[in-house]
Amino acid sequence: MAGVMLKDIRKAYGQVQVLHGIDLDVAEGEFVVFVGPSGCGKSTLLRMIAGLESITAGEMSIDGQVVNDIPPSKRGIAMVFQSYALYPHMTVYDNMAFGLRIAHESKTEVDRRVRAAADILQLTPYLDRLPKALSGGQRQRVAIGRAICRDPKVFLFDEPLSNLDAALRVATRIEIAKLKEQMPETTMIYVTHDQVEAMTLADRIVVLSAGRVEQVGRPLELYEHPANLFVARFIGSPAMNIIPATILESGETTRISLSGGRSLPVPIRTETAKAGEAVNLGVRPEDLLVATGDDYLFEGTVSIVEALGEVTLLYVDGLPGTEPVVVKLPGIVDIRKGNIVRLAAPAAKLHLFDAAGQAFSKKR
Ligand SMILES: Nc1ncnc2c1ncn2[C@@H]1O[C@H](COP(=O)(O)OP(=O)(O)OP(=O)(O)O)[C@@H](O)[C@H]1O
Numbered sequence: 001m002a003g004v005m006l007k008d009i010r011k012a013y014g015q016v017q018v019l020h021g022i023d024l025d026v027a028e029g030e031f032v033v034f035v036g037p038s039g040c041g042k043s044t045l046l047r048m049i050a051g052l053e054s055i056t057a058g059e060m061s062i063d064g065q066v067v068n069d070i071p072p073s074k075r076g077i078a079m080v081f082q083s084y085a086l087y088p089h090m091t092v093y094d095n096m097a098f099g100l101r102i103a104h105e106s107k108t109e110v111d112r113r114v115r116a117a118a119d120i121l122q123l124t125p126y127l128d129r130l131p132k133a134l135s136g137g138q139r140q141r142v143a144i145g146r147a148i149c150r151d152p153k154v155f156l157f158d159e160p161l162s163n164l165d166a167a168l169r170v171a172t173r174i175e176i177a178k179l180k181e182q183m184p185e186t187t188m189i190y191v192t193h194d195q196v197e198a199m200t201l202a203d204r205i206v207v208l209s210a211g212r213v214e215q216v217g218r219p220l221e222l223y224e225h226p227a228n229l230f231v232a233r234f235i236g237s238p239a240m241n242i243i244p245a246t247i248l249e250s251g252e253t254t255r256i257s258l259s260g261g262r263s264l265p266v267p268i269r270t271e272t273a274k275a276g277e278a279v280n281l282g283v284r285p286e287d288l289l290v291a292t293g294d295d296y297l298f299e300g301t302v303s304i305v306e307a308l309g310e311v312t313l314l315y316v317d318g319l320p321g322t323e324p325v326v327v328k329l330p331g332i333v334d335i336r337k338g339n340i341v342r343l344a345a346p347a348a349k350l351h352l353f354d355a356a357g358q359a360f361s362k363k364r
Helices: 042-050 092-102 105-121 136-149 166-184 195-201 218-222 227-233
Strands: 004-013 016-026 031-035 057-062 077-080 156-157 187-191 203-211 210-218 242-249 256-260 263-268 278-283 298-307 311-316 327-329 340-344 352-354
Touching: 004 042, 004 187, 004 218, 004 256, 016 042, 016 210, 031 195, 042 057, 042 077, 042 156, 042 187, 042 311, 077 136, 092 105, 092 136, 092 203, 105 136, 136 166, 166 195, 195 218, 203 218, 203 227, 210 218, 227 242, 256 278, 311 340, 327 340
Parallel strands: 031 187, 031 203, 077 156, 156 187
Antiparallel strands: 004 016, 004 057, 203 210, 242 256, 242 278, 256 263, 278 352, 298 311, 298 340, 311 327
C-alpha cells in the first residue's frame, strides 16, 4: 500500500518550531491537497515527505516503510516544483529521460516510458524542442512528464501552477485532474494556496495554520461543515461573514440575538452553551438573499456594489461593530449604493461558533 503516514511530525529550524505535530494518513491512490496561508508550513511538510528536509521528530512511512532516514531517491516519490526545474540545454525528450538514464534503465525502456508520458501529456510533437521554445504551460507539462516517467508511488506537487497565467492555470489544472484519473493507484500530495485547485482536485483537503492541522476533509465537507472559524473563513470566496451574537436560549435548537438587536432561531444544537454566552453567527455571501417580508436577519445600507456580470457583490453596513456584510447575488441586480436592504438566509445554511471559535456541530 503506497500510502503516506505521518505520526506526530514536527519540524524546527533551530529554536523556531515550524510544524507542531502533524498526524495524517493518506491512502494509496488518494489525492490530498495541503492549503493554508503563507508561512503555515505546507511546503516544509511536503519537502519533508520528499526527503528534502529532515524530520525533527515523529515518524513518517511511505508504502508501509519508515522513511525518516531514507534518502529522497529511495522513497519512490517524484516531485514537481513551481519553477519546473528543467535542464535548459536538453531537449524535452532528454529532460524526461534523464532520471531513467541515471537509474541505468535500458534504452528501450527509457524510450517506452518517455513516449508513454509524452502521450499522456500531449507532448509528443515537442520531444525534440528545447525548453526555451515552449510555453510556460508546456514546460510544466514536461516537468510533470519527467516525474511520470519515474513511475513513482507517490507524486508530490509544490504549487505547480503558480507561475502560469490565469488561462494556462485552468488548462493545466484540468490536465492534472485527467492525470489523476489515468494514474488511479498513484498517491498524490499537492500544495497550493489556490482554493479552486484545492476544491477541484482534492479527494481530501488538509487545512493548515501556523504549523497545525485545522481540519481534514472532503472539499464540500469543509465548505458545508467547517470545524472552526479559521476553516470557515479560509474556505470559500468571498469569505464567510462572521457576525457577533449572544445566545438567548441554548438547547437542541438555539435562539440568538445579533449585535444589532434582532433575535432569531438557529437550527443548531448548543446544549454545551449557556444563555448570555457570546457566539459568532456565520453566513456565506452566496447564502444571503434580499428579503421582501419581515423574516430577515438584519437591515442595512448598501455601501458598495460590484457588478461582475455573472454575480453581483453587495457590501452592506448596518451591524454595529462589525465589518460590512458581503452578499453574493446571482446575475445582475437592480440595487444601488445607498439602498436599504433586508438580508435573509435559509436557516439550514447558518453556522454557529463558540467564543473559542469552534463550530457547534450542525445536524447532517
Ligand atoms: N530554512 C529555514 N530556516 C528557518 N525558517 C524557515 C526555513 N524554511 C522555512 N522556514 C519558516 O518555516 C515556516 C513555514 O514555511 P513554508 O515555506 O513551509 O510555508 P508555506 O506554508 O509553504 O508558505 P508559502 O505559501 O508562502 O510558500 C515559515 O515561517 C518560514 O519562514
